[in-house]
Amino acid sequence: MIHRTTTPLVRRTDDSGIATLTLDSPHNRNALSARLVDDLVAHLNRAAEDSGIRAVLLTHTGEAFCSGIDLTEARAGTGVTAERLADLLRTVVEAPKPVVARVTGPARAGGLGLLGACDIVAAGPAASFAFTEVRIGLAPAVLSTTVLPRLDPRAAARYYLTGEPFDSAEAARIGLVTIADDDVDAALEPVLAGLRSAAPGALAAAKHLTTTNTRQFFAAYTSELIALAARLAGGAEAGEGIASFLERRSPVWKSASSETSCAPTQ
Template identity: 55%
Template sequence: MTLIARTRARAVETLALDAPQRRNALSAALVGELADALTDAGRDTGVRAVVLTHTGTTFSAGADLKDPPDPEALVALLRRIVELPKPVVARVTGHVRAGGLGLLAACDIAVASTAATFAFTEVRIGVAPAVISLPLLSRANPRALSRHYLTGERFDAAEATATGLLTAYAEDVDTALAPILDGLRRAAPDALAETKRLLTARVLEAFDREAADLTALSARLFASPQAREGMTAFLERRDPAWVV
Protein backbone atom coordinates (compact mmCIF):
# COMPACT_ATOMS: atom_id res chain seq x y z
CA MET A 1 0.00 0.00 0.00
CA THR A 2 1.40 3.36 -1.04
CA LEU A 3 1.66 6.03 1.67
CA ILE A 4 2.43 8.96 -0.64
CA ALA A 5 -0.01 9.99 -3.37
CA ARG A 6 1.66 11.70 -6.34
CA THR A 7 -0.01 14.00 -8.85
CA ARG A 8 1.31 16.66 -11.24
CA ALA A 9 -0.16 19.77 -12.85
CA ARG A 10 1.75 22.36 -14.89
CA ALA A 11 5.19 21.31 -13.60
CA VAL A 12 4.15 21.27 -9.92
CA GLU A 13 4.47 17.82 -8.31
CA THR A 14 2.08 17.29 -5.40
CA LEU A 15 3.07 14.74 -2.77
CA ALA A 16 0.26 13.95 -0.33
CA LEU A 17 0.85 12.09 2.92
CA ASP A 18 -1.76 9.38 2.48
CA ALA A 19 -2.19 7.42 5.70
CA PRO A 20 -5.25 9.18 7.14
CA GLN A 21 -6.23 6.20 9.31
CA ARG A 22 -2.91 6.77 11.16
CA ARG A 23 -3.30 10.56 11.07
CA ASN A 24 -0.35 10.60 8.67
CA ALA A 25 1.99 9.74 11.52
CA LEU A 26 5.65 9.58 10.56
CA SER A 27 6.25 5.85 10.46
CA ALA A 28 9.47 4.32 9.20
CA ALA A 29 7.66 3.33 6.01
CA LEU A 30 6.11 6.75 5.37
CA VAL A 31 9.41 8.56 6.00
CA GLY A 32 11.19 6.26 3.56
CA GLU A 33 8.55 6.58 0.85
CA LEU A 34 8.41 10.36 1.16
CA ALA A 35 12.20 10.59 0.93
CA ASP A 36 12.13 8.52 -2.28
CA ALA A 37 9.34 10.64 -3.78
CA LEU A 38 11.27 13.83 -3.04
CA THR A 39 14.40 12.39 -4.63
CA ASP A 40 12.43 11.51 -7.77
CA ALA A 41 10.96 15.02 -7.96
CA GLY A 42 14.38 16.60 -7.45
CA ARG A 43 15.87 14.69 -10.38
CA ASP A 44 12.91 15.22 -12.74
CA THR A 45 13.54 18.15 -15.08
CA GLY A 46 9.79 18.37 -15.66
CA VAL A 47 9.20 19.40 -12.04
CA ARG A 48 9.48 23.10 -11.19
CA ALA A 49 8.26 22.89 -7.59
CA VAL A 50 6.86 20.42 -5.07
CA VAL A 51 3.72 20.81 -2.96
CA LEU A 52 3.70 18.74 0.23
CA THR A 53 0.17 18.16 1.51
CA HIS A 54 -2.03 15.46 3.07
CA THR A 55 -5.23 13.49 2.91
CA GLY A 56 -7.64 13.44 5.85
CA THR A 57 -7.99 15.96 8.66
CA THR A 58 -4.39 15.81 9.90
CA PHE A 59 -1.27 16.94 8.05
CA SER A 60 0.84 14.82 10.40
CA ALA A 61 0.46 13.73 14.01
CA GLY A 62 4.23 13.43 14.43
CA ALA A 63 6.21 10.25 14.98
CA ASP A 64 4.29 6.99 14.76
CA LEU A 65 4.61 5.61 18.29
CA LYS A 66 4.01 2.03 17.09
CA ASP A 67 6.50 2.18 14.19
CA PRO A 68 8.74 5.22 14.76
CA PRO A 69 11.34 6.16 12.17
CA ASP A 70 15.00 5.94 13.04
CA PRO A 71 16.11 9.45 14.13
CA GLU A 72 18.82 9.42 11.44
CA ALA A 73 16.20 8.67 8.78
CA LEU A 74 14.09 11.61 9.96
CA VAL A 75 17.14 13.89 9.87
CA ALA A 76 17.86 12.70 6.32
CA LEU A 77 14.26 13.40 5.27
CA LEU A 78 14.28 16.92 6.68
CA ARG A 79 17.63 17.61 5.04
CA ARG A 80 16.36 16.29 1.73
CA ILE A 81 13.52 18.82 1.78
CA VAL A 82 15.93 21.64 2.61
CA GLU A 83 18.52 20.58 0.00
CA LEU A 84 16.08 19.74 -2.80
CA PRO A 85 16.94 21.92 -5.81
CA LYS A 86 13.23 22.71 -6.26
CA PRO A 87 11.13 24.85 -3.90
CA VAL A 88 8.95 22.78 -1.55
CA VAL A 89 5.62 24.34 -0.54
CA ALA A 90 3.58 22.96 2.35
CA ARG A 91 -0.21 23.00 1.92
CA VAL A 92 -1.97 22.39 5.25
CA THR A 93 -5.71 22.10 5.83
CA GLY A 94 -5.67 20.07 9.05
CA HIS A 95 -3.85 19.50 12.31
CA VAL A 96 -0.06 19.45 12.72
CA ARG A 97 1.65 17.98 15.75
CA ALA A 98 5.23 17.36 16.91
CA GLY A 99 7.33 15.93 14.06
CA GLY A 100 4.86 17.25 11.50
CA LEU A 101 6.04 20.74 12.45
CA GLY A 102 9.53 19.71 11.44
CA LEU A 103 8.24 19.00 7.94
CA LEU A 104 6.68 22.48 7.81
CA ALA A 105 9.89 24.14 8.96
CA ALA A 106 11.94 22.28 6.36
CA CYS A 107 9.69 23.52 3.54
CA ASP A 108 10.56 26.78 1.80
CA ILE A 109 7.01 28.14 1.93
CA ALA A 110 4.15 26.95 4.15
CA VAL A 111 0.50 27.97 3.81
CA ALA A 112 -2.36 26.72 6.00
CA SER A 113 -6.08 27.13 6.24
CA THR A 114 -7.74 28.76 9.23
CA ALA A 115 -8.94 25.28 10.25
CA ALA A 116 -5.38 24.10 10.95
CA THR A 117 -4.09 23.73 14.50
CA PHE A 118 -0.56 23.18 15.77
CA ALA A 119 1.21 21.85 18.88
CA PHE A 120 4.64 20.68 19.97
CA THR A 121 3.39 17.76 22.05
CA GLU A 122 6.77 16.12 22.71
CA VAL A 123 7.16 17.25 26.33
CA ARG A 124 3.75 15.78 27.17
CA ILE A 125 4.94 12.27 26.28
CA GLY A 126 8.37 12.57 27.85
CA VAL A 127 10.59 13.52 24.91
CA ALA A 128 11.81 16.75 23.28
CA PRO A 129 11.54 18.31 19.79
CA ALA A 130 15.17 17.42 19.16
CA VAL A 131 15.63 16.43 15.51
CA ILE A 132 12.96 18.80 14.21
CA SER A 133 14.83 21.68 15.84
CA LEU A 134 17.38 21.50 13.01
CA PRO A 135 15.15 23.50 10.62
CA LEU A 136 12.92 25.06 13.29
CA LEU A 137 15.46 26.99 15.33
CA SER A 138 16.91 28.53 12.18
CA ARG A 139 13.58 29.82 10.92
CA ALA A 140 11.14 30.47 13.76
CA ASN A 141 10.85 33.16 16.44
CA PRO A 142 12.88 31.89 19.44
CA ARG A 143 10.72 33.60 22.08
CA ALA A 144 7.50 32.19 20.66
CA LEU A 145 9.07 28.76 20.27
CA SER A 146 10.04 28.77 23.96
CA ARG A 147 6.42 28.84 25.03
CA HIS A 148 5.23 26.29 22.48
CA TYR A 149 8.15 23.89 23.05
CA LEU A 150 7.85 24.00 26.85
CA THR A 151 4.07 23.84 27.30
CA GLY A 152 2.80 21.72 24.41
CA GLU A 153 -0.19 24.04 24.07
CA ARG A 154 -2.32 24.00 20.95
CA PHE A 155 -2.27 27.17 18.82
CA ASP A 156 -3.92 28.39 15.63
CA ALA A 157 -2.73 29.39 12.17
CA ALA A 158 -2.48 33.08 13.05
CA GLU A 159 -0.09 32.27 15.91
CA ALA A 160 1.83 29.81 13.72
CA THR A 161 2.36 32.57 11.15
CA ALA A 162 3.51 35.04 13.81
CA THR A 163 5.89 32.39 15.15
CA GLY A 164 7.42 31.85 11.71
CA LEU A 165 6.13 28.32 11.18
CA LEU A 166 3.88 29.47 8.34
CA THR A 167 4.35 31.89 5.48
CA ALA A 168 0.64 32.72 5.41
CA TYR A 169 -2.81 31.43 6.31
CA ALA A 170 -6.22 31.89 4.72
CA GLU A 171 -9.75 30.56 4.87
CA ASP A 172 -9.25 29.14 1.36
CA VAL A 173 -5.72 27.75 1.25
CA ASP A 174 -5.78 27.04 -2.49
CA THR A 175 -6.69 30.63 -3.31
CA ALA A 176 -3.75 31.76 -1.18
CA LEU A 177 -1.43 29.28 -2.90
CA ALA A 178 -2.40 30.19 -6.48
CA PRO A 179 -0.18 33.30 -6.85
CA ILE A 180 2.72 31.53 -5.11
CA LEU A 181 2.63 28.59 -7.50
CA ASP A 182 2.18 30.94 -10.45
CA GLY A 183 5.30 32.81 -9.37
CA LEU A 184 7.30 29.59 -9.15
CA ARG A 185 6.13 28.50 -12.59
CA ARG A 186 7.34 31.84 -14.00
CA ALA A 187 10.80 31.51 -12.44
CA ALA A 188 13.81 30.10 -14.30
CA PRO A 189 14.71 26.63 -12.93
CA ASP A 190 18.43 27.34 -12.40
CA ALA A 191 17.66 30.69 -10.79
CA LEU A 192 15.19 29.00 -8.44
CA ALA A 193 17.78 26.43 -7.40
CA GLU A 194 20.47 29.03 -6.71
CA THR A 195 18.06 31.31 -4.88
CA LYS A 196 16.94 28.43 -2.68
CA ARG A 197 20.60 27.64 -1.99
CA LEU A 198 21.06 31.21 -0.68
CA LEU A 199 18.01 30.95 1.54
CA THR A 200 18.85 27.58 3.06
CA ALA A 201 22.58 28.02 3.69
CA ARG A 202 22.17 28.80 7.40
CA VAL A 203 19.66 26.00 7.89
CA LEU A 204 22.12 23.51 6.42
CA GLU A 205 24.86 24.87 8.68
CA ALA A 206 22.68 23.84 11.63
CA PHE A 207 22.37 20.33 10.19
CA ASP A 208 26.14 20.08 9.76
CA ARG A 209 26.82 21.40 13.25
CA GLU A 210 24.11 19.79 15.36
CA ALA A 211 22.55 16.77 13.61
CA ALA A 212 24.67 14.13 15.37
CA ASP A 213 24.05 15.52 18.86
CA LEU A 214 20.31 15.99 18.34
CA THR A 215 19.94 12.53 16.82
CA ALA A 216 21.64 11.04 19.89
CA LEU A 217 19.43 13.11 22.20
CA SER A 218 16.28 11.93 20.41
CA ALA A 219 17.31 8.27 20.64
CA ARG A 220 18.18 8.62 24.34
CA LEU A 221 14.91 10.30 25.25
CA PHE A 222 12.72 7.86 23.30
CA ALA A 223 14.38 5.00 25.23
CA SER A 224 13.86 6.65 28.63
CA PRO A 225 11.44 5.48 31.37
CA GLN A 226 9.51 8.76 31.15
CA ALA A 227 9.01 8.32 27.41
CA ARG A 228 7.74 4.78 27.92
CA GLU A 229 5.25 6.07 30.50
CA GLY A 230 4.25 9.01 28.31
CA MET A 231 3.68 6.89 25.21
CA THR A 232 1.79 4.25 27.15
CA ALA A 233 -0.42 6.92 28.70
CA PHE A 234 -1.07 8.44 25.28
CA LEU A 235 -2.09 5.10 23.79
CA GLU A 236 -4.26 4.35 26.84
CA ARG A 237 -5.85 7.82 26.67
CA ARG A 238 -4.88 8.79 30.22
CA ASP A 239 -2.62 11.32 31.90
CA PRO A 240 0.97 10.21 32.47
CA ALA A 241 2.11 9.68 36.05
CA TRP A 242 3.87 13.05 36.32
CA VAL A 243 0.77 15.20 35.74
CA VAL A 244 -0.10 17.16 38.91
Protein backbone atom coordinates (compact mmCIF):
# COMPACT_ATOMS: atom_id res chain seq x y z
CA MET A 1 0.00 0.00 0.00
CA ILE A 2 1.21 3.54 -0.77
CA HIS A 3 1.90 5.47 2.43
CA ARG A 4 -0.41 8.48 2.51
CA THR A 5 0.85 10.25 5.62
CA THR A 6 4.34 10.90 4.24
CA THR A 7 5.82 12.19 1.02
CA PRO A 8 5.74 9.43 -1.63
CA LEU A 9 9.14 8.09 -2.65
CA VAL A 10 7.85 7.15 -6.11
CA ARG A 11 6.03 9.63 -8.33
CA ARG A 12 3.86 8.80 -11.34
CA THR A 13 3.16 10.89 -14.43
CA ASP A 14 1.33 9.71 -17.56
CA ASP A 15 2.02 10.71 -21.15
CA SER A 16 0.26 9.16 -24.15
CA GLY A 17 0.02 5.66 -22.75
CA ILE A 18 3.35 5.64 -20.89
CA ALA A 19 3.28 5.72 -17.07
CA THR A 20 6.56 7.18 -15.83
CA LEU A 21 7.47 6.04 -12.32
CA THR A 22 10.24 8.17 -10.83
CA LEU A 23 12.26 6.95 -7.87
CA ASP A 24 12.37 10.09 -5.74
CA SER A 25 14.54 9.41 -2.71
CA PRO A 26 17.76 11.23 -3.58
CA HIS A 27 18.83 11.66 0.05
CA ASN A 28 19.83 7.97 0.16
CA ARG A 29 20.60 7.56 -3.56
CA ASN A 30 17.20 5.99 -4.20
CA ALA A 31 18.01 3.04 -1.96
CA LEU A 32 15.44 0.25 -1.71
CA SER A 33 13.97 1.23 1.63
CA ALA A 34 10.84 -0.51 2.91
CA ARG A 35 8.74 2.52 2.04
CA LEU A 36 10.16 3.00 -1.45
CA VAL A 37 9.57 -0.67 -2.26
CA ASP A 38 5.98 -0.45 -0.99
CA ASP A 39 5.37 2.65 -3.10
CA LEU A 40 6.93 1.12 -6.20
CA VAL A 41 5.01 -2.16 -5.98
CA ALA A 42 1.74 -0.27 -5.49
CA HIS A 43 2.38 1.95 -8.52
CA LEU A 44 3.38 -1.03 -10.67
CA ASN A 45 0.20 -2.86 -9.75
CA ARG A 46 -1.95 0.18 -10.50
CA ALA A 47 -0.27 0.70 -13.87
CA ALA A 48 -0.81 -2.98 -14.69
CA GLU A 49 -4.54 -2.56 -14.10
CA ASP A 50 -4.83 0.72 -16.05
CA SER A 51 -6.29 0.04 -19.49
CA GLY A 52 -4.95 3.35 -20.77
CA ILE A 53 -1.33 2.41 -20.11
CA ARG A 54 0.79 0.51 -22.64
CA ALA A 55 4.09 0.49 -20.74
CA VAL A 56 5.91 1.75 -17.67
CA LEU A 57 9.03 3.92 -17.80
CA LEU A 58 11.12 3.64 -14.63
CA THR A 59 13.51 6.52 -13.98
CA HIS A 60 14.99 8.49 -11.08
CA THR A 61 15.73 11.86 -9.55
CA GLY A 62 19.13 12.71 -8.15
CA GLU A 63 22.53 11.41 -9.12
CA ALA A 64 21.91 7.66 -8.65
CA PHE A 65 19.37 5.34 -10.21
CA CYS A 66 19.36 3.01 -7.20
CA SER A 67 22.05 2.21 -4.64
CA GLY A 68 20.57 -1.14 -3.61
CA ILE A 69 19.05 -2.15 -0.28
CA ASP A 70 18.90 0.62 2.33
CA LEU A 71 21.76 -0.44 4.61
CA THR A 72 20.75 1.87 7.45
CA GLU A 73 17.43 0.04 7.67
CA ALA A 74 19.17 -3.31 7.22
CA ARG A 75 21.46 -2.60 10.18
CA ALA A 76 18.45 -1.64 12.30
CA GLY A 77 16.50 -4.75 11.28
CA THR A 78 13.70 -2.68 9.75
CA GLY A 79 14.60 -2.95 6.08
CA VAL A 80 13.41 -4.83 3.03
CA THR A 81 13.48 -8.58 3.57
CA ALA A 82 14.74 -11.01 0.95
CA GLU A 83 11.14 -12.13 0.44
CA ARG A 84 9.99 -8.57 -0.18
CA LEU A 85 12.78 -7.94 -2.66
CA ALA A 86 11.81 -11.11 -4.51
CA ASP A 87 8.19 -9.90 -4.57
CA LEU A 88 9.26 -6.58 -6.10
CA LEU A 89 11.31 -8.25 -8.82
CA ARG A 90 8.53 -10.73 -9.57
CA THR A 91 6.03 -7.87 -9.82
CA VAL A 92 8.13 -6.26 -12.57
CA VAL A 93 8.74 -9.52 -14.43
CA GLU A 94 5.13 -10.70 -14.29
CA ALA A 95 3.51 -7.34 -15.01
CA PRO A 96 1.47 -7.53 -18.25
CA LYS A 97 2.87 -4.16 -19.29
CA PRO A 98 6.50 -3.84 -20.42
CA VAL A 99 8.74 -2.00 -17.96
CA VAL A 100 11.49 0.17 -19.46
CA ALA A 101 14.31 1.59 -17.33
CA ARG A 102 16.00 4.93 -17.99
CA VAL A 103 19.33 5.04 -16.14
CA THR A 104 21.47 8.18 -16.03
CA GLY A 105 23.47 7.50 -12.87
CA PRO A 106 24.99 4.73 -10.76
CA ALA A 107 23.13 1.49 -10.04
CA ARG A 108 24.42 -0.86 -7.39
CA ALA A 109 23.59 -4.27 -5.91
CA GLY A 110 19.80 -4.68 -5.59
CA GLY A 111 19.34 -1.86 -8.07
CA LEU A 112 20.83 -4.17 -10.71
CA GLY A 113 18.23 -6.76 -9.81
CA LEU A 114 15.61 -4.16 -10.62
CA LEU A 115 17.26 -3.53 -13.99
CA GLY A 116 17.41 -7.25 -14.67
CA ALA A 117 13.66 -7.45 -14.08
CA CYS A 118 12.93 -4.68 -16.60
CA ASP A 119 12.20 -5.63 -20.19
CA ILE A 120 14.30 -2.88 -21.77
CA VAL A 121 17.06 -0.82 -20.15
CA ALA A 122 18.61 2.34 -21.63
CA ALA A 123 21.68 3.80 -19.92
CA GLY A 124 23.63 7.01 -20.44
CA PRO A 125 27.33 7.86 -20.13
CA ALA A 126 27.07 8.79 -16.44
CA ALA A 127 25.58 5.42 -15.51
CA SER A 128 27.75 2.84 -13.81
CA PHE A 129 27.04 -0.58 -12.38
CA ALA A 130 28.46 -2.85 -9.68
CA PHE A 131 27.52 -5.95 -7.74
CA THR A 132 29.00 -4.65 -4.50
CA GLU A 133 27.61 -7.28 -2.13
CA VAL A 134 30.86 -9.22 -1.59
CA ARG A 135 32.49 -6.04 -0.33
CA ILE A 136 30.05 -5.87 2.58
CA GLY A 137 29.90 -9.56 3.46
CA LEU A 138 26.92 -10.51 1.31
CA ALA A 139 26.32 -12.11 -2.10
CA PRO A 140 24.06 -11.16 -5.04
CA ALA A 141 21.44 -13.67 -3.95
CA VAL A 142 17.82 -12.68 -4.62
CA LEU A 143 18.74 -10.32 -7.46
CA SER A 144 20.17 -13.35 -9.28
CA THR A 145 16.59 -14.34 -10.12
CA THR A 146 16.52 -11.58 -12.73
CA VAL A 147 20.21 -11.03 -13.46
CA LEU A 148 21.61 -14.52 -14.10
CA PRO A 149 19.10 -15.38 -16.86
CA ARG A 150 20.31 -12.31 -18.78
CA LEU A 151 24.02 -12.01 -18.00
CA ASP A 152 26.92 -13.55 -19.87
CA PRO A 153 28.18 -16.29 -17.48
CA ARG A 154 31.84 -15.21 -17.63
CA ALA A 155 30.87 -11.62 -16.94
CA ALA A 156 28.65 -12.71 -14.05
CA ALA A 157 31.57 -14.56 -12.48
CA ARG A 158 33.90 -11.58 -12.83
CA TYR A 159 31.58 -8.90 -11.54
CA TYR A 160 29.90 -10.99 -8.82
CA LEU A 161 33.27 -12.01 -7.42
CA THR A 162 35.15 -8.71 -7.63
CA GLY A 163 32.45 -6.10 -7.03
CA GLU A 164 34.25 -3.83 -9.49
CA PRO A 165 32.23 -1.15 -11.35
CA PHE A 166 31.60 -1.19 -15.09
CA ASP A 167 30.16 1.32 -17.53
CA SER A 168 27.12 1.41 -19.81
CA ALA A 169 28.91 -0.01 -22.83
CA GLU A 170 30.11 -3.00 -20.83
CA ALA A 171 26.66 -3.43 -19.29
CA ALA A 172 25.20 -3.62 -22.80
CA ARG A 173 27.89 -6.05 -23.96
CA ILE A 174 27.19 -8.51 -21.15
CA GLY A 175 23.39 -8.32 -21.38
CA LEU A 176 22.40 -6.21 -18.39
CA VAL A 177 21.53 -3.15 -20.49
CA THR A 178 19.67 -3.03 -23.83
CA ILE A 179 20.85 0.37 -25.08
CA ALA A 180 23.93 2.38 -24.12
CA ASP A 181 23.76 5.85 -25.63
CA ASP A 182 25.05 9.36 -24.98
CA ASP A 183 21.48 10.66 -25.37
CA VAL A 184 19.22 8.30 -23.45
CA ASP A 185 16.01 10.18 -24.18
CA ALA A 186 16.66 10.25 -27.93
CA ALA A 187 17.48 6.54 -27.83
CA LEU A 188 14.21 5.82 -26.03
CA GLU A 189 12.00 7.71 -28.48
CA PRO A 190 11.58 4.86 -31.01
CA VAL A 191 11.25 2.33 -28.17
CA LEU A 192 8.40 4.21 -26.51
CA ALA A 193 6.78 4.95 -29.88
CA GLY A 194 6.78 1.25 -30.67
CA LEU A 195 5.22 0.38 -27.32
CA ARG A 196 2.55 3.04 -27.71
CA SER A 197 1.53 1.63 -31.11
CA ALA A 198 1.32 -2.01 -29.96
CA ALA A 199 -1.94 -3.86 -29.32
CA PRO A 200 -2.25 -4.36 -25.55
CA GLY A 201 -3.10 -8.05 -25.64
CA ALA A 202 -0.35 -8.82 -28.11
CA LEU A 203 2.09 -6.77 -26.04
CA ALA A 204 1.29 -8.80 -22.92
CA ALA A 205 1.68 -12.06 -24.87
CA ALA A 206 5.02 -10.97 -26.32
CA LYS A 207 6.30 -10.00 -22.87
CA HIS A 208 5.24 -13.39 -21.52
CA LEU A 209 7.38 -15.04 -24.19
CA THR A 210 10.46 -12.93 -23.55
CA THR A 211 10.33 -13.48 -19.77
CA THR A 212 10.16 -17.28 -20.01
CA ASN A 213 13.72 -17.90 -18.80
CA THR A 214 13.41 -15.49 -15.90
CA ARG A 215 10.09 -16.93 -14.75
CA GLN A 216 11.54 -20.44 -14.89
CA PHE A 217 14.56 -19.29 -12.88
CA PHE A 218 12.22 -17.74 -10.29
CA ALA A 219 10.31 -21.00 -9.96
CA ALA A 220 13.45 -23.09 -9.60
CA TYR A 221 15.65 -21.01 -7.32
CA THR A 222 13.81 -18.26 -5.43
CA SER A 223 13.36 -20.21 -2.19
CA GLU A 224 17.01 -21.25 -2.17
CA LEU A 225 18.21 -17.71 -2.87
CA ILE A 226 16.00 -16.21 -0.16
CA ALA A 227 17.45 -18.71 2.32
CA LEU A 228 21.00 -17.85 1.21
CA ALA A 229 20.33 -14.13 1.57
CA ALA A 230 18.90 -14.59 5.07
CA ARG A 231 21.83 -16.76 6.15
CA LEU A 232 24.44 -14.30 4.95
CA ALA A 233 22.58 -11.27 6.32
CA GLY A 234 22.63 -12.82 9.79
CA GLY A 235 26.34 -13.60 9.70
CA ALA A 236 29.33 -11.86 11.21
CA GLU A 237 30.73 -10.84 7.83
CA ALA A 238 27.57 -8.93 6.90
CA GLY A 239 27.52 -7.29 10.32
CA GLU A 240 31.07 -6.05 9.88
CA GLY A 241 30.61 -5.15 6.21
CA ILE A 242 27.48 -3.08 6.73
CA ALA A 243 28.93 -1.39 9.82
CA SER A 244 32.15 -0.49 8.01
CA PHE A 245 30.21 0.91 5.06
CA LEU A 246 28.01 3.10 7.25
CA GLU A 247 30.99 4.16 9.37
CA ARG A 248 33.05 4.95 6.26
CA ARG A 249 35.97 2.69 7.12
CA SER A 250 37.60 -0.39 5.67
CA PRO A 251 36.10 -3.70 6.86
CA VAL A 252 38.16 -6.07 9.00
CA TRP A 253 37.55 -9.59 7.71
CA LYS A 254 38.25 -12.71 9.73
CA SER A 255 39.14 -16.04 8.11
CA ALA A 256 36.61 -17.58 5.72
CA SER A 257 33.82 -19.53 7.38
CA SER A 258 31.10 -21.95 6.36
CA GLU A 259 28.52 -19.18 6.28
CA THR A 260 29.44 -18.32 2.69
CA SER A 261 27.91 -20.32 -0.12
CA CYS A 262 27.57 -20.24 -3.88
CA ALA A 263 24.34 -19.14 -5.52
CA PRO A 264 22.87 -21.61 -8.05
CA THR A 265 23.91 -21.28 -11.66
CA GLN A 266 21.73 -21.36 -14.73
